[in-house]
Amino acid sequence: MIGKALELIEKGKLRLRVVDQFIWEEEFGKRAAKWREAVKMADYVRLRYIEKKTGRHYEEIQKCRIDTADAKKLTTGIEQKIGAAKIPLGFAGPVKIKGDHAKGEFFVPMATNEAALIAGANRGIKAINESGGITATVIMSGMARAPVLEAKYMKSASRICRLIESKGKLYKELKREAEKDSKVSKLVDIKTYQIGNKIWVRFVFDTGDSMGMNSATKYAANAVRILTEKHNLRLVTLSGNLCTDKKSAHVNVLEGRGKKVQTEVIIKRNIAKKLFKVDVEDIVKLHWIKNYQGSALSGTIAGFNANVANAIAAVFIATGQDAAQIVESASAFTYAELTDKGDLRFGASFPSIEVATIGGGCGFGTARECLEMLGCFGPGKRPGDNAKKLAEIIAAVATAQDLNLLAAQAHEYELADSHIKLARGK
Amino acid sequence: MIGKALELIEKGKLRLRVVDQFIWEEEFGKRAAKWREAVKMADYVRLRYIEKKTGRHYEEIQKCRIDTADAKKLTTGIEQKIGAAKIPLGFAGPVKIKGDHAKGEFFVPMATNEAALIAGANRGIKAINESGGITATVIMSGMARAPVLEAKYMKSASRICRLIESKGKLYKELKREAEKDSKVSKLVDIKTYQIGNKIWVRFVFDTGDSMGMNSATKYAANAVRILTEKHNLRLVTLSGNLCTDKKSAHVNVLEGRGKKVQTEVIIKRNIAKKLFKVDVEDIVKLHWIKNYQGSALSGTIAGFNANVANAIAAVFIATGQDAAQIVESASAFTYAELTDKGDLRFGASFPSIEVATIGGGCGFGTARECLEMLGCFGPGKRPGDNAKKLAEIIAAVATAQDLNLLAAQAHEYELADSHIKLARGK
Amino acid sequence: MIGKALELIEKGKLRLRVVDQFIWEEEFGKRAAKWREAVKMADYVRLRYIEKKTGRHYEEIQKCRIDTADAKKLTTGIEQKIGAAKIPLGFAGPVKIKGDHAKGEFFVPMATNEAALIAGANRGIKAINESGGITATVIMSGMARAPVLEAKYMKSASRICRLIESKGKLYKELKREAEKDSKVSKLVDIKTYQIGNKIWVRFVFDTGDSMGMNSATKYAANAVRILTEKHNLRLVTLSGNLCTDKKSAHVNVLEGRGKKVQTEVIIKRNIAKKLFKVDVEDIVKLHWIKNYQGSALSGTIAGFNANVANAIAAVFIATGQDAAQIVESASAFTYAELTDKGDLRFGASFPSIEVATIGGGCGFGTARECLEMLGCFGPGKRPGDNAKKLAEIIAAVATAQDLNLLAAQAHEYELADSHIKLARGK
Amino acid sequence: MIGKALELIEKGKLRLRVVDQFIWEEEFGKRAAKWREAVKMADYVRLRYIEKKTGRHYEEIQKCRIDTADAKKLTTGIEQKIGAAKIPLGFAGPVKIKGDHAKGEFFVPMATNEAALIAGANRGIKAINESGGITATVIMSGMARAPVLEAKYMKSASRICRLIESKGKLYKELKREAEKDSKVSKLVDIKTYQIGNKIWVRFVFDTGDSMGMNSATKYAANAVRILTEKHNLRLVTLSGNLCTDKKSAHVNVLEGRGKKVQTEVIIKRNIAKKLFKVDVEDIVKLHWIKNYQGSALSGTIAGFNANVANAIAAVFIATGQDAAQIVESASAFTYAELTDKGDLRFGASFPSIEVATIGGGCGFGTARECLEMLGCFGPGKRPGDNAKKLAEIIAAVATAQDLNLLAAQAHEYELADSHIKLARGK
Numbered sequence A, B, C, D: 001m002i003g004k005a006l007e008l009i010e011k012g013k014l015r016l017r018v019v020d021q022f023i024w025e026e027e028f029g030k031r032a033a034k035w036r037e038a039v040k041m042a043d044y045v046r047l048r049y050i051e052k053k054t055g056r057h058y059e060e061i062q063k064c065r066i067d068t069a070d071a072k073k074l075t076t077g078i079e080q081k082i083g084a085a086k087i088p089l090g091f092a093g094p095v096k097i098k099g100d101h102a103k104g105e106f107f108v109p110m111a112t113n114e115a116a117l118i119a120g121a122n123r124g125i126k127a128i129n130e131s132g133g134i135t136a137t138v139i140m141s142g143m144a145r146a147p148v149l150e151a152k153y154m155k156s157a158s159r160i161c162r163l164i165e166s167k168g169k170l171y172k173e174l175k176r177e178a179e180k181d182s183k184v185s186k187l188v189d190i191k192t193y194q195i196g197n198k199i200w201v202r203f204v205f206d207t208g209d210s211m212g213m214n215s216a217t218k219y220a221a222n223a224v225r226i227l228t229e230k231h232n233l234r235l236v237t238l239s240g241n242l243c244t245d246k247k248s249a250h251v252n253v254l255e256g257r258g259k260k261v262q263t264e265v266i267i268k269r270n271i272a273k274k275l276f277k278v279d280v281e282d283i284v285k286l287h288w289i290k291n292y293q294g295s296a297l298s299g300t301i302a303g304f305n306a307n308v309a310n311a312i313a314a315v316f317i318a319t320g321q322d323a324a325q326i327v328e329s330a331s332a333f334t335y336a337e338l339t340d341k342g343d344l345r346f347g348a349s350f351p352s353i354e355v356a357t358i359g360g361g362c363g364f365g366t367a368r369e370c371l372e373m374l375g376c377f378g379p380g381k382r383p384g385d386n387a388k389k390l391a392e393i394i395a396a397v398a399t400a401q402d403l404n405l406l407a408a409q410a411h412e413y414e415l416a417d418s419h420i421k422l423a424r425g426k
Helices: A001-010 A016-026 A032-054 A059-063 A115-131 A152-167 A169-177 A211-230 A250-255 A269-276 A280-298 A310-317 A323-329 A365-373 A385-408 A412-424 B004-010 B016-028 B033-054 B058-062 B119-129 B154-165 B169-179 B212-232 B251-254 B270-275 B280-298 B308-318 B323-329 B365-373 B385-409 B412-423 C001-008 C017-024 C031-052 C059-063 C117-130 C154-165 C169-179 C213-230 C250-255 C269-274 C282-299 C310-317 C323-329 C366-374 C385-409 C414-423 D002-010 D015-030 D034-055 D059-063 D117-130 D154-165 D169-179 D215-232 D252-256 D269-276 D280-298 D308-316 D325-327 D365-373 D385-409 D414-423
Strands: A081-099 A103-111 A134-145 A147-152 A186-195 A197-207 A232-235 A256-269 A330-336 A344-353 B081-100 B103-111 B134-145 B148-150 B186-195 B198-206 B235-238 B258-268 B332-337 B344-353 C081-099 C103-111 C134-145 C148-150 C186-195 C196-207 C234-237 C258-267 C332-338 C344-354 D081-099 D103-112 D134-145 D148-150 D186-195 D198-206 D234-237 D258-267 D332-338 D345-353
Touching: A001 A016, A001 A032, A016 A032, A032 A059, A032 A081, A032 B081, A059 A081, A059 B344, A059 B365, A059 C081, A081 A115, A081 A365, A081 A385, A081 B033, A081 B308, A103 A115, A103 A310, A103 A365, A103 A385, A103 B033, A103 B081, A115 A256, A115 A269, A115 A310, A115 C414, A134 A211, A134 A385, A134 C154, A134 D198, A134 D215, A147 A152, A147 A211, A147 B280, A152 A169, A152 A186, A152 A197, A152 C134, A152 C258, A169 A186, A169 A197, A169 A211, A169 B058, A169 B385, A186 B280, A197 A211, A197 A250, A197 B280, A211 A232, A232 B280, A250 A344, A250 B280, A250 C250, A256 A269, A256 A385, A256 C154, A269 A280, A269 A385, A269 D103, A280 A330, A280 A344, A280 A385, A280 B186, A280 B198, A280 B235, A280 B251, A280 D280, A310 A323, A310 A344, A310 A365, A310 A385, A310 B081, A310 B258, A310 B323, A323 A344, A323 B323, A330 A385, A330 D280, A344 A385, A344 C186, A365 B033, A365 B058, A365 B081, A385 D345, A412 B344, B004 B016, B004 B033, B016 B033, B016 B119, B033 B058, B033 B081, B058 B081, B058 B235, B081 B119, B081 B365, B081 B385, B103 B119, B103 B308, B103 B365, B103 B385, B103 C269, B103 D198, B119 B258, B119 B270, B119 B308, B119 B385, B134 B385, B134 D154, B148 B154, B148 B212, B148 C103, B154 B169, B154 B186, B154 B198, B154 C282, B154 D134, B154 D258, B169 B186, B169 B212, B198 B212, B198 B251, B212 B235, B212 C310, B251 B344, B251 C332, B251 D252, B258 B270, B258 B385, B258 D154, B270 B280, B270 B385, B280 B332, B280 B344, B280 B385, B280 C282, B280 C332, B308 B323, B308 B344, B308 B385, B308 C117, B323 B344, B332 B385, B332 C282, B344 D186, B365 B385, B385 D002, C001 C017, C017 C031, C031 C081, C031 D081, C031 D365, C059 C081, C059 D365, C081 C117, C081 C310, C081 C366, C081 C385, C081 D034, C081 D103, C081 D308, C103 C117, C103 C310, C103 C366, C103 C385, C103 D034, C103 D081, C117 C258, C117 C269, C117 C310, C117 C385, C134 C213, C134 C385, C148 C154, C148 D280, C154 C169, C154 C186, C154 C196, C154 D186, C169 C186, C169 C196, C169 C213, C169 D134, C186 D280, C196 C213, C196 C250, C196 D280, C213 C234, C234 D280, C250 C344, C250 D215, C250 D280, C250 D365, C258 C269, C258 C385, C269 C282, C269 C385, C282 C332, C282 C344, C282 C385, C282 D148, C282 D186, C282 D198, C282 D234, C282 D252, C310 C323, C310 C366, C310 C385, C310 D081, C310 D325, C323 C344, C323 D308, C332 C385, C344 C385, C366 D034, C366 D059, C414 D414, D002 D034, D015 D034, D034 D059, D034 D081, D081 D117, D081 D308, D081 D365, D081 D385, D103 D117, D103 D365, D103 D385, D117 D186, D117 D258, D117 D269, D117 D308, D117 D385, D134 D385, D148 D154, D148 D215, D154 D169, D154 D186, D154 D198, D169 D198, D169 D215, D198 D252, D198 D258, D198 D414, D215 D234, D252 D345, D258 D269, D258 D385, D269 D280, D269 D385, D280 D332, D280 D385, D308 D345, D308 D365, D308 D385, D325 D345, D332 D385, D345 D385
Parallel strands: A081 A134, B081 B134, C081 C134, D081 D134
Antiparallel strands: A081 A103, A081 B081, A134 A197, A134 A256, A147 A197, A147 A232, A186 A197, A256 A344, A330 A344, B081 B103, B134 B198, B134 B258, B148 B198, B148 B235, B186 B198, B258 B344, B332 B344, C081 C103, C081 D081, C134 C196, C134 C258, C148 C196, C148 C234, C186 C196, C258 C344, C332 C344, D081 D103, D134 D198, D134 D258, D148 D198, D148 D234, D186 D198, D258 D345, D332 D345
C-alpha cells in the first residue's frame, strides 16, 4: 500500500493531503476503527516521499509519531504531517503560587533548547518559595478580533461607531448575533476605531478555556453580517490587524488580549542576599536602567522586562499552545521596588498571555500530559478556570525567570560567565 | 539504581540536576561509553519523580526520549530534562527560491499545532512557483549585544562615545579584544547611545552559522574590560535591553539583528486570479488597509504584515531554533504593488531573523534532520552560508504565507470559513 | 518709579515677579483702575533690567506690549513678563467646511515663520473648495488626567481597578466627587491601568470650551481623595504620564484626548489634474509609501501623515493655544483612495487636537481676534460648541495642507524646487 | 491706493499674494527703497479685506506689524501676511550653564500663554544655580532628509544600498554632488533602508547655524540625480517620512536630528530639601514611575520625561524657530539617580532639538532680539557654534523645568494646587 501510494503521488495522481483518506479507503475499507492506523501510514508515506525527494533518511522523524486524531473524524490537525518535532523537555519548580486559580505548588514543564533557562527559572523560584510564594491574578480575560468595514462616507462611518459605542440597540443586536452559535463564549465588549470611511470594530469575547481565535473570528463574522446587511457597510476584511494577533502591538497593552495577568512577590532582603549575592537595591536600580531606560531607548512597545520570553516560549511549546502567539504573549512590564521594610517587591504586568487548555495542540501527546502535570487539562469546572490557571502559572514562572536574570546581571560579568559555562555543559 | 536514585532525591540527598552524574558514577563506573545511557536513565528518574509528586503517569513523555549528548562530555543541553515535547511536524513546498544562498526547490519542515497553516503556506507557494519562484537575499548579518557602562560624569561618558564612534584607536582596541577568543566571529560594528552618565555600547558580530547570542555576550564582555580597566567606566550590565533580544524593538528594525532579509516575487495577474479568485488590485488595497493602516492604529513597531509569525514559528520549532526569538524574528514590513504590466509585485523586509545551523538545538534529534532536509545542517562552506540560507528559506515561506492570507482575506468571509472548517477537520 | 524699582531689583530687595504689585502700590496707591498701567510699567522695568544685564537694547520687544489682564485681578498670565513675541501672521482660505460645528467658509489665521506654508495650504484649499468643501466631525471630546496611586499589595490594587471598571458604586462616587466643584465639566469616563501595586487612573472630562488640563487636574484631585481617604491608597502623583500631555503617545490615539476629529473630501479627478498636475492614482500611491511605509520604518506612533504639524502649529499659535500641546495635537492618520468613480477620497483622523476658545491665551490680544475671525471666540452656545468648531477648522486646514504636500511631492523634485524658491522669496 | 487695491481684490483682478508687488509698482514706482513700505501697506490691505469679509475690526492685529523684509528683495517671509501674532514673552533665569558652547549665565526668553511655566522653570534654575550650574553638550549635529527611490527589482535596490553603505566610490560621488552648491553645509552620513524595490536614502548634513531643512532638501535632491541618472532608479519622493520631520519618530532617537544634547546637574541633597521640600530619593522614585513606567504604558517613543515640551515650545516661539518642529524637538529621556554621596544626579538626553540662529524666523523682530539676548544671533564664529549654543541653552532650561515639575509632583497634590492657583492669578 505504501509503495502504491508513493507511486501515485510521484505520478501526480494522488495529492499529499489526501493520502490519509486514500489509505483508509483502499487499505482499511473505510472502517472507523482504522482511522488512526491510516493516518499513521499516511504520515509515513509522506515522509518516505520527502526522503526520496531529498535523498536522505530521517530516522528521528520516522520514530517520532504523533497521533492527533480524535474519535469523530478521520483527519484532524495539520496538513501534510510526517511525524513530530521533538524539543527537549524539562521542568522547573515546584513553584508556590497563590493565584486566584493556580493555588499550591506546581511542577512546570518547559520545552526548550536553551541551556541555563531552567536552572535560571529554578533559582528565581527558590527565592519565591522561600519568600512564601508568588501572588498571581488574571485581571482581564478576552480574545479580540477586529474586522474592517467600509461606509459610503466618513460621516456614515462615524454614525455607526457612535451607535455601537453608545451600547444601545445596535450593540445589543450585534451581541446577540455574535453569541448565537456559541455554547460557552460571551461577547464582553465592542470598541470602534475610525479612519475616514473605514472602521475597525474590535470584538472581545470570553471564550472559556479555548484560546478563542477561531471562535472569535466566527462570532465576529456573524455579527458583522448585521452591519453589512442592515447598515450599508461593506466588509473589507475580518481581520484588520487591530485584533492584534501575532504581532507586538500597544492596543493589546491597553485593552489586553487573552489574559491580562499581574504577579507579585515580596523577597526578603536577606533571602536575596543569600541566594543572589546581591543587595535588593542593586536589583531595583538595574531593573530601571535595563528594563525601562534601555528598553525605552530600544523603541519597544511591550518589552519592558529582562527576558520573560524564555519562560513563556518554553511553557507554550510544552503545553501545545499556538507558538506564533509567543510574539505578543511575551509582553511584560516588570516592577521592582523596596518595601517600607527594605525588602524587594517584585513582579510584572503581562497584558496579553494567550493560552488554552482545550482545542488546538492541547488535546494529545506530550502537550496533554504537560497540561495534566499542571492540573489544568481540558475545560475547567467553570468555563475559563483552567485557562486562567495556566495563565497564572506561566506568569509566575516568567516572573521567577526575570527576577533571576536581573539578580544575575546585578553581578558584573555573571551573565557572561554563567550563561556561557552552562551552554557548554561545564 | 532508579529506585535508589528516587529515594535519595525524595530524602533531599540527591539534587535533580546531578542525577546524570550520580548514575554514571554509581551504575556505570564513569565509563565514557555509558554517558548516553546514564542521561537516559536520569531523564527517566526525574520523570518518575514528577509522576510520584503529581500522582499521574506520563506515557507520552516517557516514550519521547531525546538524546542531546555529544561525544565530549556527560551532560549537555537543558537542566532537569525528563524527555521531549512533541509538536506535529509537516512540510510545505517544495518552494522555488532564487536566493543568494538558498537556490533551488525546498521542502520546508514546519512544526505547528495550527490547522490550515501548512495548507495556507502551500497555496502561497503554488502562486510563487507558477510565477517562477521567489527572490530572497540577506542584506545584513550580525548579532548584537549592548552592555551598559557608567561614567563618573555625563561629559566623560560623551567623550568615550566620541572616541568609539570616530573609529579610531579605541575602536580598534575594542575590536581586537572582542575578537581575541574567536575563531569565526568578527566584530562588524560598535554604536553608542547615551543617557547622562550611562552609555549603551551596542556591539555587532558576524558569528557565522551560529545564532551568536552566547558568543556576542562573551566577546562583548572581553571588549568591555578595556573600558572598565583603562577608561574608568563601571559595568552596569552586559545586556542593557538595547541589544534587543527577545523583545520587539525598533532598534532591530533600523540596525537589523540576526539576518535582515528581503524577498520579492512577481505574481502574474492571471495566476493570482486563477489560484486566489481575486484581482491583484484587491490584494494591494487590502494590504495597505490591513498591514499598514490597521497596524499603524494598533501601535506596533515591527508588525506591518498579515501573519508572518505562523510560518516563522513553525520553521523555528522544526529546526531547533531558540523559540523565544520568535518574538523579534517575526517582524516584517510587507509590500504589494502593481507592476507597470499590471502584475503583482509582492514581498517583505524582515529586519531580524535570528537563526543558526550549529549550536543550541540544531545538532540532534528531529531538528538536525529538518536542517538536513533543507540542506543547511552544520557549518556552511564559508562561515555563515548555511545560516543565511536558512534565513532566506524562512523569509520565503513566510512571504508565501502572507501572500496567501492576504489573498484569502480579499474574499469576504473566506478567512472565517476556511479557517474554521480546516481547524475542525471538515 | 521705574528707576527706583530697577534699583531695588538690582539690590535684591525687589523680586522680579512682584514688580507689578510693587508699582501698583507705590505708584498707583492700589487703585483697581490702574492695574493695567501698573503691569505695563512692570513689564518695562523687567525689560530694562534684562537690557542692563545683557548690555543690549531690545527695541522690538519694548514696542510689543501685550495686555493679559482681566477685570478681576492685578496679575494674570505668565510670570516675569517683559512684553510679547511676534510671529508673522497670515491667513489661508476661505476654506469651505461642512462640519458639525464649523459650517461655511472660514478665513483661517496662521502664525508662522515658514515660507510656502500658507501658499501650500491655499492650494489644498482650492482643490477642496472646487470639490464642494470638506466634511469634518468631532467624534470624541474629552480631556484626560491620570494620577498614579499605590496600594499596599498588587491584589488590593486589582480589587480597586475592578470596582472602578465595573461602573458601580465606587465609580459613581468618584464621578460625583470629581464634578462637585465644576459648573461645566462632566466626567465622561474612568479607566484603570495596573502594574503591580500601582494603578494609573485615567479620568476623562468634557470641559466645554476650555482646553481643560487645569480643571481635569483639579477634578481628578478631588476624586482621588476618595481613593486615598477611604480605600487605603497612597497618591504617588496626580499626573502619571498616561494622560498623556505634551508627548506623542498611543493611548491618545486609541482613547483620544481633546478632540478626535475626522475629515473627508472627495476631490474630482479632473480638479486634481488641473490644480496639481498629477493623476489621483499617483497621490494614492505616494500616500501609502510615504505616510505609511516610510512612517512605519521611522518608528512613529501617531505620525502617519505628510505634514499636518505645520498647519496645526500655525493655527495654534495664532489662536493662543498651548503651544506645547502641538506635540500630540499634530498626530494624524491620513487616508487616500480612489472612489468607485475614480475620484480621490482624501482625509485624516486626528486623534488628539487639544484646543480652547476660553482660558489660557484665548482671551486677549491678537489671539482673541484670530478666534473672532473664525467666529469661535469665547464659550459656545452650548458648552463645547466653539472648541469643537475650532477643532474642525484646524483639522480641515491641516487636511488641505497634507493634500497639497502629497500632490506636490507626487511631482519629482517639485518639493525641492517650490520649497526652496518660496523660502528665498523668488 | 489701499481702496483701489481692495477693489481690485474683490473684483478678482488682484490676487492677495501679489498685493505687495502691485503696490510697490503702482504706488512707489518700483523704487527699491520703498520695499518695506509697500509690504506694510499690502499687509494692511489684506487685513482690511479680511475685516470686510468677516465683518469685524481687528485692532490688535492691525497694530502688530512685523517687518520680515531683508535688503535684497521685495517679498520675503510668509504669504498673505496681515501682521503678526503676539504671544506673551517673559524670561527665566539667569541660568548658569557649563556648556561646550553656552558658557555662563543666560536670561532665557520664553513666549507662552501658560501661567506657572516660567515660575516653574525658575525654581528648577534656582536649584541648578545653587548647585553650581548645569553641564550641557551637543553630542551630534546633523539635519536629515530621506528621499525614496525605486529600483526595477528588489535585488537592484539591495545592490545600490550595499554600494552606498560601503562608503566607496558611489558614496563619495553622492557626497560631492550633495555638497556642490553649498558654502557651509557638509554631508556627514548617508544611511539606507530598504523595503523590496524601494529604498529610503537618509542623507545627514551639518548645516552650520541654519536649521537646515531647506538646504538638506536641496542638497539631497542634487545627490539623488546621480542615482536617477546613472543608476536606473526612479525618484518616488524627496521626503519619505524617514527624515523624520515634524513627527515623533524613533529614527530620530537613535540617529539624532538637529542637535542631540545631553545635560547633567548634581543637586545637593540639602538644596533639594530646602527648595523643593522633598528628599532626593522621592524625586528619583517618582521619576521612574512617572517618566518611565507611566510613559511606557502610554505607548510613547520619545516622551520619557515629565514635561520638557513647555520649555522647548516657549523658547522656540520666542526665538523664531519652526514651531512645527516642537513635535520632535520636545523629545527627551530624563534620568535621576542618587550619587555615591547621596546627592541627586539629574539630567536628560534630548535626541533631536532642531534649531537655527540664521534663516527662517530668526532674522527680524522680537525673535532676533531674543537670540541677541542669549548671545547667539546670526552665524557663529565657526559655523554651527551659535546653533549649538542655543540647543544647549534650550536643553538646560528644559532640564530645569523637568526637575522642578518632578520635585513639585513629589508632593501630594502640590501640582493641582500650585498649578491652578497660578493659572488663576492667585
